[in-house]
Amino acid sequence: MSSAYLFADAAPMPYVVAAVVVLTVLVVLNLLITFAVLRRLRIHEERLAMPAAGGAGDREQLLGRRLPRFAASGAIRLVGFFSAGCAPCEEQAAEFARHPDAERVAILTPGSGAQAERARLLTALGDAPTVIEEPIGGALAEELGVRSFPQLLLLDKSGTIVAARHSLAALAAGVA
DSSP: OOHHHHTGGGTTHHHHHHHHHHHHHHHHHHHHHHHHHHHHHHHHHHHHHSOOTTSHHHHHHHTTOBOGGGSTTOSOEEEEEEETTOHHHHHHHHHHHHOOSSEEEEEEEOTTOOHHHHHHHHHHHOSSSEEEEOOTTOHHHHHHTOOSSOEEEEEOTTSBEEEEESSHHHHHHHHO
């Protein structure tokens, strides 16, 4: 082997070094972007992992709470939170109005619905329950942490919450 042959390929060496440097910079940049995306996904995942209002965690927090304003009559009460413009609320409101076993109190929030949706919800509730209208985030909803609708609560004679669900069927199953 001659020495001229060994160094003949030396000219492309600066190109190889430049290519390695460029690729290293790209890999580091890719890693930084990947870690940033993972951090953002972790934040969103934590938000999604939080129980929604009315979820099992909220139900456990609601159970056993006493609502003195509903204990005055000494009767079993069914309290329902409904929002205008909410299709499941209209379905549950009709069942709620027909429920014969308890005094019924419906808390109605305007929601995103217009007057027509509010009127439909009031029609579905009928004359049977007592209807209390309060703004979104009103005193009762805020006190109980109600953020999703419909939310149905069953209170015993002392005004203590014994069950909380999103439908009467689930409420009945939860009490049985």
